[in-house]
Amino acid sequence: MDTKEQPDWSLMLNKLVLSEVKMTTQCIERERIGEAKECRRLFA
Structure with a gap:
């Protein structure tokens, strides 16, 4: 078996x-600026 x-x-x-x-x-970076609403939907 070749494991390379x-x-x-x-x-x-x-x-x-x-x-x-x-x-x-x-998303975390944007949350600091306060524009991460779409991210909350993504990771809810």
Whole structure:
């Protein structure tokens, strides 16, 4: 079994988690300015 190559799904999962974290961070930043109503809907 070749363990050198990382499966595609694991790579995709990584990207998904990263973009999710990025979005959440952006929402927190906007919340400070007071314009995160659409974010509350997203993470409710």
